[in-house]
Amino acid sequence: MADILQKIASKLYEGEDEEVAELVQQALDSGLTPKEILQDGLIAGMDQVGKDFKAGDLFVPEVLIAARAMHAGMNVLRPLLAASDSPTVGKYVIGTVKGDLHDIGKNLVKMMLEGAGFETVDLGTDVAPEAFVRAVQEHKPRIVGMSALLTTTMVNMKSTIDALQEAGLRDSVKIMVGGAPVTAAFAQQIGADAYAPDAATAVDVARKLA
Amino acid sequence: MSEQVPIETLHPTIRMLSDEQIQAIHNTSLDILSRTGIVMKNEKARRLLLDAGAWESDGRIKIPEHLVMSAIGSAPSRIPMYNRLGELTMPLEGGNVFFGSGSDCVFTIDVETGRRRKATYDDVYRIARLTDGLDEMDFVMSMSNPSDVPPMDVYIHGFVGMIRGSVKPNVYTANHRGDMEDIYRIACAVAGSEQRLRERPFLMLYAESISPLLYPDESVDKLLFCAEKGIPVTYPPSPNTGGGGPITLAGALALGNAECLVGLVLTQLVRPGTPFLYGMNTAALDMRSAIVSYGAPEWPTGMAAWCDIARYYGLPVWGAAGATDSKVVDAQAGLEAAISIMTAFLTRCNLVHDVGYIEYGSTSSMEMLVIADEIIRDVRFIMNGVEVSERTLAREAIHRATPGGGFLADEHTLRNWKWAQFRPRVMDRSRYDEWAERGAKDMAARANERARRILAEHDVPPLPEAAEEEIRAVLRRRAGK
Numbered sequence: 043m044a045d046i047l048q049k050i051a052s053k054l055y056e057g058e059d060e061e062v063a064e065l066v067q068q069a070l071d072s073g074l075t076p077k078e079i080l081q082d083g084l085i086a087g088m089d090q091v092g093k094d095f096k097a098g099d100l101f102v103p104e105v106l107i108a109a110r111a112m113h114a115g116m117n118v119l120r121p122l123l124a125a126s127d128s129p130t131v132g133k134y135v136i137g138t139v140k141g142d143l144h145d146i147g148k149n150l151v152k153m154m155l156e157g158a159g160f161e162t163v164d165l166g167t168d169v170a171p172e173a174f175v176r177a178v179q180e181h182k183p184r185i186v187g188m189s190a191l192l193t194t195t196m197v198n199m200k201s202t203i204d205a206l207q208e209a210g211l212r213d214s215v216k217i218m219v220g221g222a223p224v225t226a227a228f229a230q231q232i233g234a235d236a237y238a239p240d241a242a243t244a245v246d247v248a249r250k251l252a
Numbered sequence: 253m254s255e256q257v258p259i260e261t262l263h264p265t266i267r268m269l270s271d272e273q274i275q276a277i278h279n280t281s282l283d284i285l286s287r288t289g290i291v292m293k294n295e296k297a298r299r300l301l302l303d304a305g306a307w308e309s310d311g312r313i314k315i316p317e318h319l320v321m322s323a324i325g326s327a328p329s330r331i332p333m334y335n336r337l338g339e340l341t342m343p344l345e346g347g348n349v350f351f352g353s354g355s356d357c358v359f360t361i362d363v364e365t366g367r368r369r370k371a372t373y374d375d376v377y378r379i380a381r382l383t384d385g386l387d388e389m390d391f392v393m394s395m396s397n398p399s400d401v402p403p404m405d406v407y408i409h410g411f412v413g414m415i416r417g418s419v420k421p422n423v424y425t426a427n428h429r430g431d432m433e434d435i436y437r438i439a440c441a442v443a444g445s446e447q448r449l450r451e452r453p454f455l456m457l458y459a460e461s462i463s464p465l466l467y468p469d470e471s472v473d474k475l476l477f478c479a480e481k482g483i484p485v486t487y488p489p490s491p492n493t494g495g496g497g498p499i500t501l502a503g504a505l506a507l508g509n510a511e512c513l514v515g516l517v518l519t520q521l522v523r524p525g526t527p528f529l530y531g532m533n534t535a536a537l538d539m540r541s542a543i544v545s546y547g548a549p550e551w552p553t554g555m556a557a558w559c560d561i562a563r564y565y566g567l568p569v570w571g572a573a574g575a576t577d578s579k580v581v582d583a584q585a586g587l588e589a590a591i592s593i594m595t596a597f598l599t600r601c602n603l604v605h606d607v608g609y610i611e612y613g614s615t616s617s618m619e620m621l622v623i624a625d626e627i628i629r630d631v632r633f634i635m636n637g638v639e640v641s642e643r644t645l646a647r648e649a650i651h652r653a654t655p656g657g658g659f660l661a662d663e664h665t666l667r668n669w670k671w672a673q674f675r676p677r678v679m680d681r682s683r684y685d686e687w688a689e690r691g692a693k694d695m696a697a698r699a700n701e702r703a704r705r706i707l708a709e710h711d712v713p714p715l716p717e718a719a720e721e722e723i724r725a726v727l728r729r730r731a732g733k
Contacts, residue, residue, distance in 0.1 A: 098682070103669045106661050146658035153661055167656065239685045 046072065047079065050115065051087030057107030059114035066118040076122040084115045088157055096242050102150065109157035131158065132184035132252035135177045135215075137165030139188050139202060142195035147221060147241075151187065154241045155248060171198070171205035178211050184252050187244070188234075190221040199224075200232040216251040220244060261637045265347075266598040268556035273502075274564045277557075280506035281513060285315040290465045290514055294472035300521045312465075320513050323520035329566045331484050331527040333391070333421040334452040336442050337713070342390050342421050344529065344568040344602040351574065351596075351628055352391035353383050354606035355410070355425045355458065359615040360396060361581075363703055368579075368615060371396030373409050375616070379608075380417025382618055382703055385710035388628035391421045393458075393605060395616040405730055407431045408438075412723055415442060416715060423456045423486070423605060428470040432457070432477040434726045441722035442715060449483065456484040456529065458605075461511050463489045463496030475515055479522035486529035486570050486603075487515030493550050495537030501550060505557050508532030516567075529603060530562045531570025538577075543612045546575040547588030552595035559599040571596055574607030574624035581619045581696040585610060589624050594631045622699040622706075626678040633674040643668065678702055 046069045053061045062084075069079045091108045094100045134155050138148045145167050152162050163181050165173060178186060186206070190196040199219050206212045216235045219228075229237035236251060238244035269277070289312025292298045298313060306315045330345030342350050360371040360379070379395045394410035401409045407426045414422045415438075426432050435455075443449035459474045461467045478485035489511035491497025497504030512532050519526040534554030535544045545551075555571040562569035573592035576585040589607075596604040606613065607628075608621035638644075649664035659665050678698050680687060691697075715723075 101669070101675070102660065103666050107666050143656055145654070145656045146660055149658065150660055240683050243685075 044082075047074070047083040047086070050079065050083030051090065054084060054087030054108055054111045054115065055090055057104065057111050059111040062111045063114040063118050066115045070118070070122070076119050079115075080119055080123065084112055084119075085159055088112055088159065092158060092242070092245060096246075102241075105157060106153055109153055112157060131160050131249065133163065133181055134160045134185045134187060134248065135163045135165065135174070135181055135183040136187040137169035137174065137177075137189070138167040139190050139195055139198040140168055140170045141198055142190050142192055143167045144189070144191040144221075147191065148187075148189040150241045151189065151220065151238075151244045154245050155187075158245045158249065160248065160252070171202040174202045175205050175209045175211065178206065178215055179209075183215060185216045185218060185248055187218045187220070187248070190219075190224060193223045196221065196223050196228065199234065203233050218244065218247060218251065259640045261639050263635055263637045264598060265600060266556055266595075267560055268553065268599065269560040271564075273557075274561055277502065277506045277509060277561060278564070281510035282317050282320065284465075284507060284510040285320065285513065286317065287314070288312070288465070289314040290467060290511075292467045292472070293469040294467060294476070295469075296476060297467065297472045297518050300518060304517075304521050315514065315517065319517050323513070323517040324565050324567070326520045326524035327516055327528050327567060328525060329568070331453075331456075331529060331568050333456065333484065334454050335419045335421055336415060336454045336715075337419050338443070338448075338452050338454075340452075342603075347600040348602055349597055349600055349604065350390035350602065351593075351604045351607050351624075352389055352420070352423065353379065353393045353395050353608045353616070353621065354572075354575065354613065355393040355395065355423070356397050357395055357609065357614060357616040358397060358399075359611070361610070361615060361617045361619070363618045363700060363707070366700075368611075370399040371616065372400040373398040373413055374400075376410055376413030377417040378707060379616060379618060379621070380414045381710060381712055382621060382706055383608075384418035384420055384712050385706040386621065386625040388625045388632070389420065389607070389621070391423060391603070391605075392418045393423050394425065395608065402730075405727070408434055408726060408730070411435045411438065415719075417712060419713060421454045421456070423458050423603070425458050426474055429473045429477055432474050434730070436477075436481060436483075437726060438719060438722050441719040444716075446481075450481070453484050453527070456486060458486050458488075460487060461489050461515065463491040463511060464507055465511065467514065472518065475518060476522055479519040479526040482523055482526055484527040484529065485515075485519060486531060487519075488512060488529075488531040488533055488570050490533040490535065490544075492533070492535040492537045492544050494539060495535075495544065497534065501534060501554055501557070504534050504550075505532075505554060505561070508534060508554075508558065509561055528567070529570045530558075530565065530567040531603075532558055533572060534558070543577065545577050546572075546606065546609055546612045547577040547584065547592075549591065552592045555592075555601060556595055556599040559601050568602045571599075571601035571604050572606040573601075573604045574620075574627070575609035575613060576620065577610075577612045579611050579615075581610065581617055581623065581699065585620060586623060586627070586695065589620070590627050590631070593624065593627050594634075597631050597635050618703040619696050619699040622678060622702045623695060626676060626699075630674065630676070630679075644672070 050065045218236045219234045220238045226237045236247045238247045292313045333342035335341045360375045375396045380392045383389045383392045491504040491508040536548035536550040538545045573596040574589045576588040578584040607624045610617045
């Protein structure tokens with residue numbers, strides 16, 4: 043029994059999406075519960091990926107390939123998971139702030155979060171403060187993440203926080219910021235809850251906040 | 253689409269000399285040999301040359317063109333070198349480029365303490381083991397003259413340390429014929445037999461004349477020994493500019509070429525077909541410190557030139573790179589190593605030695621070896637050129653991409669990233685916070701860690717028992733027991 047879970051974890055680590063999906067089905071057929079498969083198979087595998095990436099033993103594409111295998115497994119499990127077995131660690135609204143069209147860094151953070159089990163809502167780039175407010179109202183996330191690549195646009199992180207404050211939503215979410223010009227000091231100064239210097243750290247920080 | 257003839261990839265090369273320049277240097281060398289002449293201290297070699305058509309005047313041996321040209325004609329165009337397990341790992345031919353360490357440093361930088369100290373037998377063994385564990389290193393040299401063994405046995409222990417520490421082919425040095433015979437005995441025991449050693453040589457002698465134009469008895473004797481046995485030898489003179497050679501590179505090249513060709517002629521007179529690696533060393537004698545500079549641009553410039561001459565003769569070629577005059581592993585060390593390694597690649601030098609030298613060749617450094625290994629990997633990426641094909645043009649991936657959205661998670665990236673990008677091992681590209689968290693280490697510190705890790709983890713197959721027995725017998729005999 044434990045064998046197949048371990049196999050799921052290791053195939054996920056290797057990024058074998060088709061094999062992971064098959065193994066998840068086999069595990070279900072053998073009587074394991076969806077929750078067990080999720081926790082001790084898929085998430086266990088993804089945790090190892092995260093650890094090894096952080097240690098410098100894995101590269102970004104390997105993480106993305108593993109995340110793809112995680113999705114393949116989840117597609118089999120999702121219809122069977124009870125609401126209480128919620129597959130997500132938490133909802134995460136993410137976007138690049140107003141005036142900034144840079145997408146790649148934000149996408150990387152999003153993909154890493156998904157790999158770690160977060161359900162993400164991607165608002166895209168050039169996201170106005172009001173759009174962040176609407177998304178928080180609609181999706182009720184645990185965390186809002188903002189990205190900026192330019193010193194001229196990172197000020198809009200503050201405007202977004204102010205808008206959330208005015209809408210009375212600030213205390214309902216945790217706010218994370220990141221991007222090349224952003225520092226921990228800046229995050230504190232604008233009243234964000236956390237800062238992450240890179241995508242792998244963002245996952246760790248998000249897990250602590252969620 | 254049906255299968256199409258692939259677009260060929262251009263791999264960058266340089267030429268330092270035009271055909272006309274090569275011809276002029278060659279002609280000058282012939283003049284040096286037939287008009288100026290050499291001083292030959294080895295009687296047997298003197299006889300060989302005179303019997304073959306050289307003559308003696310003004311106390312010099314003068315060598316005519318036809319001797320030189322027939323030696324070039326009979327020398328092999330390639331030297332296939334094997335490792336000590338009998339596998340072909342270093343075919344010195346065509347555009348192949350192989351790197352390895354150097355020989356005979358007095359000092360080493362202790363990898364544990366960071367202190368500069370006299371080298372010992374253990375250093376020869378350990379550096380050979382490190383070199384064995386570095387992917388980009390193709391052959392080993394002793395790197396040290398061990399100070400903890402009887403002075404007359406230095407080269408025996410140097411050789412033994414190399415073959416115990418590494419299976420890779422080696423280039424060795426020796427003091428005289430007595431050393432040569434003992435090393436040959438041990439090598440035959442490693443290979444299994446004399447015949448087998450000749451068929452699959454895993455060792456090459458490095459000996460040299462003294463520039464300008466002086467051929468010491470023992471040096472030439474070692475050369476003759478290799479020719480007698482038919483084992484590979486290189487005999488590169490060192491016409492260092494302003495020292496052993498004229499201050500100008502062209503003169504140094506003409507002299508060095510003439511001097512090297514004498515070695516070639518001798519080997520081919522003893523045994524036509526003796527594998528002979530052509531080359532020289534053109535360091536600069538520094539006009540301020542009077543050291544022989546291992547980081548000077550004269551060396552790689554000269555190397556690219558004598559590699560052009562070697563190709564003109566159709567001979568495999570020797571060179572040097574990856575060394576520095578710096579006393580520590582610093583920016584100067586990296587700079588000098590990178591320039592010389594890149595040149596060695598661009599000129600397609602077949603066997604490139606001295607990798608890992610610091611302090612103008614007086615000191616060996618494991619950190620320097622590790623860093624040079626990384627530089628070689630980096631430059632090799634450049635030498636691979638730009639593959640232009642359907643898989644690399646990424647037509648469909650570009651078509652798929654969201655404007656501004658990037659290719660990071662695209663199938664094309666996930667399928668090709670491993671070979672399409674260079675991934676450094678020692679160079680640091682981590683983000684600032686991570687780098688600081690890991691101890692804010694510079695390149696030398698990281699290279700030190702990698703060297704120690706390889707020493708702790710890398711296993712080398714032991715020598716055959718017959719070889720260890722031969723080593724014991726040789727050392728017993730030398731000790732007079």
